[in-house]
Amino acid sequence: MVESTSPRWLVLDGYEDEPAAFGVPPYVGFHIRYLCGVLEQAKIEYDYVTIDQWRDFIRVEGEDAASARLSNVSGVACIAGAVVPGRYLRGTPISLKETRNIIRQLPAQVPAIFGGWAIRGWRQQGWNPLRSNLFLAVQDTDATLSNFLKSGQWKHCRRTAEEWTLWAQSGASSKAVTQHPDLGDEEKRGPLTYEVEVYQGCVRYKRGCKFCIEPKKGIPIWRTPEDVIEEVRLAHESGVEHVRLGGMTDTYTYMADGVQELEYPIPNPEPIAQLLHGLREDERLGILHTDNGNPSIIAEHLEPSEEITKTLVETLSDGAVLSFGLESADPNVHQANWLNCDAKQLKSAISLINKHGRGRGARGLPNLLPGLNFIAGLNGESSASYDLNLNLLHEIRNEGLLLRRINIRQVEGEGFQDISQKDFNSFKSSVRDNIDGPLLQELFPLGEKLCDVHWETHDGRTRLAAHQTEAHTSKDCHGKAGISFGRQIGAYPILIGVEYHIPLETQSDIIVTGHGARSITGVEINLNHTSVSQKQLEAIPGIGEKTAWKLVSQRAKNIRKNSQSGAYQNPQQWFDATNVDWNDDFAVFFE
Ligand code: SF4
Numbered sequence: 001m002v003e004s005t006s007p008r009w010l011v012l013d014g015y016e017d018e019p020a021a022f023g024v025p026p027y028v029g030f031h032i033r034y035l036c037g038v039l040e041q042a043k044i045e046y047d048y049v050t051i052d053q054w055r056d057f058i059r060v061e062g063e064d065a066a067s068a069r070l071s072n073v074s075g076v077a078c079i080a081g082a083v084v085p086g087r088y089l090r091g092t093p094i095s096l097k098e099t100r101n102i103i104r105q106l107p108a109q110v111p112a113i114f115g116g117w118a119i120r121g122w123r124q125q126g127w128n129p130l131r132s133n134l135f136l137a138v139q140d141t142d143a144t145l146s147n148f149l150k151s152g153q154w155k156h157c158r159r160t161a162e163e164w165t166l167w168a169q170s171g172a173s174s175k176a177v178t179q180h181p182d183l184g185d186e187e188k189r190g191p192l193t194y195e196v197e198v199y200q201g202c203v204r205y206k207r208g209c210k211f212c213i214e215p216k217k218g219i220p221i222w223r224t225p226e227d228v229i230e231e232v233r234l235a236h237e238s239g240v241e242h243v244r245l246g247g248m249t250d251t252y253t254y255m256a257d258g259v260q261e262l263e264y265p266i267p268n269p270e271p272i273a274q275l276l277h278g279l280r281e282d283e284r285l286g287i288l289h290t291d292n293g294n295p296s297i298i299a300e301h302l303e304p305s306e307e308i309t310k311t312l313v314e315t316l317s318d319g320a321v322l323s324f325g326l327e328s329a330d331p332n333v334h335q336a337n338w339l340n341c342d343a344k345q346l347k348s349a350i351s352l353i354n355k356h357g358r359g360r361g362a363r364g365l366p367n368l369l370p371g372l373n374f375i376a377g378l379n380g381e382s383s384a385s386y387d388l389n390l391n392l393l394h395e396i397r398n399e400g401l402l403l404r405r406i407n408i409r410q411v412e413g414e415g416f417q418d419i420s421q422k423d424f425n426s427f428k429s430s431v432r433d434n435i436d437g438p439l440l441q442e443l444f445p446l447g448e449k450l451c452d453v454h455w456e457t458h459d460g461r462t463r464l465a466a467h468q469t470e471a472h473t474s475k476d477c478h479g480k481a482g483i484s485f486g487r488q489i490g491a492y493p494i495l496i497g498v499e500y501h502i503p504l505e506t507q508s509d510i511i512v513t514g515h516g517a518r519s520i521t522g523v524e525i526n527l528n529h530t531s532v533s534q535k536q537l538e539a540i541p542g543i544g545e546k547t548a549w550k551l552v553s554q555r556a557k558n559i560r561k562n563s564q565s566g567a568y569q570n571p572q573q574w575f576d577a578t579n580v581d582w583n584d585d586f587a588v589f590f591e
Pocket residue numbers: 201202203204208209212213214215249294325340
């Protein structure tokens with residue numbers, strides 16, 4: 001973590017995490033970049049620190065050092081994104097306890113601004129810290145900070161369109177990007193994925209889904225393709241490779257026609273094509289993924305939607321997911337909550353995406369598939385709602401249609417109803433066992449090659465500070481005992497486990513060898529028969545522990561005996577010499 005000697009602002013990235021605003025590493029969120037953009041524009045010195053770097057700092061240097069560090073800042077600006085941080089692989093959003101600690105340690109005169117959804121959520125739950133010069137932003141944190149820097153007054157503010165462009169573009173070259181720990185360098189590229197905000201709001205702003213906050217934002221405001229492309233160009237200049245288009249409640253209604261007049265505005269294929277092709281023209285762009293889709297809009301306007309779908313398949317990287325919010329298949333729930341789409345519209349949209357998107361791309365993944373979101377706890381729900389949900393999922397599967405992911409979320413509290421936990425749990429386990437399991441096997445079949453898996457953790461599904469040390473990143477650990485977990489870059493990647501250590505923060509290709517509940521197992525390809533370890537051999541289906549040991553012992557003996565002539569010419573010769581039956585299926589794993 002960069003430590004300043006003279007006082008500067010501290011920008012603390014507490015990670016936002018919304019369906020349309022990814023910001024947990026390897027993503028860098030847009031709101032934190034806008035904050036840095038404000039400081040860049042005001043020519044104010046600052047340090048960018050992620051909450052994980054802050055935790056490491058406290059772990060290594062102690063709480064006193066953290067207090068000393070905070071007593072030497074000109075101000076603090078923080079985005080806190082998750083009300084209840086869940087389980088994450090690579091980074092964990094700031095918690096309320098951590099936020100409280102930072103505020104407590106900060107000298108009284110130092111100005112501090114905290115924004116993001118977690119701040120609103122914690123306030124609603126009664127959190128009300130009393131401290132002078134502390135501001136909890138409920139509108140645009142960046143605009144509020146900018147106003148403070150100009151006037152010395154705290155006041156809730158909204159950014160103008162001009163400020164949006166200005167701060168987005170300066171944010172693209174800010175320290176939130178250039179000093180992001182996941183950026184990497186020329187020699188070793190990191191997995192950083194740049195979440196770019198394309199628009200705000202939802203076309204259903206007049207009468208949107210009752211549980212959703214998007215309609216409250218009013219008529220959608222779009223950024224032009226040129227504006228977004230220019231921001232991403234600047235991000236590329238700062239070393240960014242991978243991009244996700246975020247902030248889109250519906251990819252298909254970006255700059256749609258009839259937003260003010262029509263219940264189902266008409267998708268406009270031109271601007272989204274201009275945006276996507278414009279981004280692709282820059283050869284520095286690696287993975288490109290997008291945000292949600294609105295199935296009712298797609299179903300009501302199949303022709304322009306088909307054109308957009310083709311553009312998406314042409315320009316996005318494989319593994320792209322369009323999340324569809326059905327929320328419930330029950331017409332009663334649909335009506336009571338002014339939901340967005342019904343089962344018929346959903347099936348029509350899913351068919352269209354499957355028609356064009358189910359083919360596999362360069363990394364071995366289906367090009368573009370829908371994801372499906374359900375919400376439990378909406379008004380009007382009953383036991384029958386779960387049966388309707390399940391029936392619909394079976395219908396979708398019986399028609400041979402693919403879904404990349406099914407997300408089931410339970411909502412509680414004011415405005416929602418209590419649900420039968422028994423019904424909910426039984427729905428969830430039916431989906432996991434009867435729908436998700438077979439889907440996983442179809443999406444990631446045994447023997448399929450998946451490319452560019454980025455290895456992130458060893459022996460557990462959470463990245464630890466130790467994982468960044470030589471013991472876990474150097475090539476010497478390759479093939480040692482343990483488990484490696486990794487993901488391909490992009491939105492909603494599948495978790496891949498391999499039963500030996502692979503140097504972390506490297507990438508390699510694997511062959512799928514097994515399926516878990518929500519993850520898969522694999523073994524790398526291109527293993528070298530002269531150096532492959534016992535654990536690597538054991539991970540290959542059909543080679544057990546004993547056989548792997550025999551092979552490794554035989555190879556060692558052979559090297560001792562024939563130091564001049566060297567090792568076996570090829571793996572098959574090695575297997576034959578060890579009296580182990582060679583199976584042609586083994587060939588795919590070796591160089
Ligand atoms: S379609 Fe419904 S859930 Fe989706 S953004 Fe609009 S109002 Fe919210």
